[in-house]
Amino acid sequence: MTLAAELGKPITLPTGPRIPARRRAVQISPSALLPFLLPLAVVLLWQAATSFGWITNRLMPAPIQVVWAFWDKLVTGELAVNIQASALRAISGLLVGGSIGFLLGLANGISRLSHALTDTTLQMLRTIPNLALIPLVILWFGIGEEAKLFLTALGVFFPIYLNTLHGVRNVDPQLIEMGRVYGMNGWTLFRKVIFPGALPSIFVGLRFSLGIMWLTLIVAESMAASSGIGHMANSAREFMMTDVVILALVIYALLGKLADVIALTLERLTLSWNPAYQKPVRT
Amino acid sequence: MTPSIRTKNVWGRDIEPEYETRSPRQRRDEPGVGIRIEGLSKSFDDVPVLHDLDLEVPAGQFLAIVGKSGCGKSTLLRLLVGLDTPTSGHIGFVGPDGAETEPSARIVFQEPRLLPWASVIDNVIVGLGEGVNKREARRRAEAALAEVQLAEKAGEWPSRLSGGQRQRAALARALVSQPGFLALDEPLGALDALTRITMQALIERVWREQGFTALFVTHDVGEAVALADRVIVLDEGRIALDIAIDHPRPRQRGAADLAEIEGRLLKGIFK
Numbered sequence: 387m388t389l390a391a392e393l394g395k396p397i398t399l400p401t402g403p404r405i406p407a408r409r410r411a412v413q414i415s416p417s418a419l420l421p422f423l424l425p426l427a428v429v430l431l432w433q434a435a436t437s438f439g440w441i442t443n444r445l446m447p448a449p450i451q452v453v454w455a456f457w458d459k460l461v462t463g464e465l466a467v468n469i470q471a472s473a474l475r476a477i478s479g480l481l482v483g484g485s486i487g488f489l490l491g492l493a494n495g496i497s498r499l500s501h502a503l504t505d506t507t508l509q510m511l512r513t514i515p516n517l518a519l520i521p522l523v524i525l526w527f528g529i530g531e532e533a534k535l536f537l538t539a540l541g542v543f544f545p546i547y548l549n550t551l552h553g554v555r556n557v558d559p560q561l562i563e564m565g566r567v568y569g570m571n572g573w574t575l576f577r578k579v580i581f582p583g584a585l586p587s588i589f590v591g592l593r594f595s596l597g598i599m600w601l602t603l604i605v606a607e608s609m610a611a612s613s614g615i616g617h618m619a620n621s622a623r624e625f626m627m628t629d630v631v632i633l634a635l636v637i638y639a640l641l642g643k644l645a646d647v648i649a650l651t652l653e654r655l656t657l658s659w660n661p662a663y664q665k666p667v668r669t
Numbered sequence: 670m671t672p673s674i675r676t677k678n679v680w681g682r683d684i685e686p687e688y689e690t691r692s693p694r695q696r697r698d699e700p701g702v703g704i705r706i707e708g709l710s711k712s713f714d715d716v717p718v719l720h721d722l723d724l725e726v727p728a729g730q731f732l733a734i735v736g737k738s739g740c741g742k743s744t745l746l747r748l749l750v751g752l753d754t755p756t757s758g759h760i761g762f763v764g765p766d767g768a769e770t771e772p773s774a775r776i777v778f779q780e781p782r783l784l785p786w787a788s789v790i791d792n793v794i795v796g797l798g799e800g801v802n803k804r805e806a807r808r809r810a811e812a813a814l815a816e817v818q819l820a821e822k823a824g825e826w827p828s829r830l831s832g833g834q835r836q837r838a839a840l841a842r843a844l845v846s847q848p849g850f851l852a853l854d855e856p857l858g859a860l861d862a863l864t865r866i867t868m869q870a871l872i873e874r875v876w877r878e879q880g881f882t883a884l885f886v887t888h889d890v891g892e893a894v895a896l897a898d899r900v901i902v903l904d905e906g907r908i909a910l911d912i913a914i915d916h917p918r919p920r921q922r923g924a925a926d927l928a929e930i931e932g933r934l935l936k937g938i939f940k
């Protein structure tokens with residue numbers, strides 16, 4: 387039995403357990419700082435290496451220079467414009483590719499006919515790495531926004547499609563039968579049993595697709611763009627502004643982490659019925 | 670008639686006070702439906718499972734069905750609640766006026782089959798189907814949970830319940846719509862021996878209070894004899910034995926005449 391068979395969530399949040407929330411006072415224990423020890427050491431070492439001239443500044447700027455570059459881009463407003471451009475591309479790619487993948491995954495999970503018609507074709511297309519399509523995409527769409535949207539949407543599509551399909555197909559058949567005994571059919575059965583049952587799997591697909599979304603976007607933006615983090619990095623390269631290039635990498639990492647944290651939080655909120663997400667009740 | 674308050678269960682052990690029968694006995698206005706099965710056959714891919722079965726179950730009867738694994742007990746129940754269609758034959762439900770009706774049939778499976786993403790009370794509300802307003806649905810679900818002594822778990826996730834509590838929630842879900850007929854397919858099969866004892870008393874009590882017709886499949890002949898008005902032995906899709914047990918309730922397990930019936934049933938199963 388897959389995890390997905392046991393997990394899920396209704397569209398409307400269930401009137402769940404009314405266990406009084408025990409909120410811990412916000413306090414940071416020393417052990418919570420442990421994960422940050424290593425990055426801190428690396429930054430210090432990096433700063434030392436550049437200050438003492440062990441590595442040339444031209445190839446690797448000091449951390450403090452990256453901070454200055456950040457400040458510089460921030461006050462000129464360049465950073466906001468570029469982050470906005472990238473985020474907009476990311477979100478629209480996710481929405482377009484994600485919703486098509488979700489709907490097709492549902493359709494193919496529920497309808498045998500739809501599955502027979504489309505699944506083999508989709509599985510074949512899946513074997514083509516989406517970045518290998520770049521030449522074709524440029525021929526089709528030029529180097530404008532459409533090309534980037536197409537590439538990100540395509541990259542996002544497959545993980546969501548596959549995991550939605552898997553989730554729907556693995557909903558516990560005993561629960562579906564139970565639903566039928568109690569007169570559920572069509573939309574009610576979907577809303578109360580199939581969708582919540584498939585949801586954990588859909589989230590797995592979402593988190594996968596977020597990684598692919600950033601990767602595709604980075605490549606697409608360095609290919610050709612007049613805005614965006616990738617564009618910022620690429621034009622900085624032409625002027626040997628290594629600090630800005632590093633800054634772009636840091637921002638990509640932060641955006642990626644942010645997207646993942648949002649997905650995880652959503653997952654936690656909607657799957658609170660799942661024992662894996664329940665905090666033990668202390669009595 | 671006021672039944673005596675039970676203090677011993679079917680094995681002669683003391684019953685926890687919370688499982689005492691309510692008194693006076695509360696019967697629903699609308700009693701169970703009778704079941705009329707005529708020439709019922711079912712085959713899967715040309716392999717016959719039920720053969721030309723005839724069975725008449727009076728309204729409100731507690732009928733236990735025993736038999737070897739694979740003899741068609743579950744198939745019979747699934748046909749009765751409409752989860753499968755007969756290959757041939759007729760299943761009719763008879764209302765109090767003697768005319769055939771469309772009953773509200775319910776089934777409790779061996780697994781509780783609760784929606785893990787819905788609270789206990791929302792799972793019970795599933796039993797009401799569509800078209801009952803929210804407040805009314807909640808009220809009735811709370812009453813059904815109280816009936817199975819699970820009121821305090823209404824807001825809990827099913828994953829936090831014990832096996833017996835989950836099965837009680839499933840029972841509440843089946844009973845909340847006050848069905849005329851309830852099928853139970855080895856509902857206690859997955860529970861430990863002690864939980865079975867309390868669950869048996871519970872099932873007997875709600876049956877006595879609500880008056881539905883009960884078809885109770887079990888592999889435990891002792892359980893069948895302790896609970897049922899009548900026990901049938903199913904063998905290769907045919908009724909091999911049909912024994913009425915008009916022993917007064919509450920019954921003491923191990924009573925000589927019950928043991929004698931148990932012996933006859935076992936002989937009927939393994940003849």
Ligand SMILES: Nc1ncnc2c1ncn2[C@@H]1O[C@H](COP(=O)(O)OP(=O)(O)O)[C@@H](O)[C@H]1O
Pocket residue numbers: 713714718736737738739740741742743744745
């Ligand atoms: N959906 C099905 N398809 C094919 N064979 C089935 C199906 N359901 C039950 N059977 C067969 O019918 C017979 C009776 O099964 P069942 O009614 O589940 O027996 P039991 O008395 O143990 O509940 C078994 O041999 C089983 O393999």
Ligand SMILES: [Mg+2]
Pocket residue numbers: 742743744854
């Ligand atoms: Mg069975």
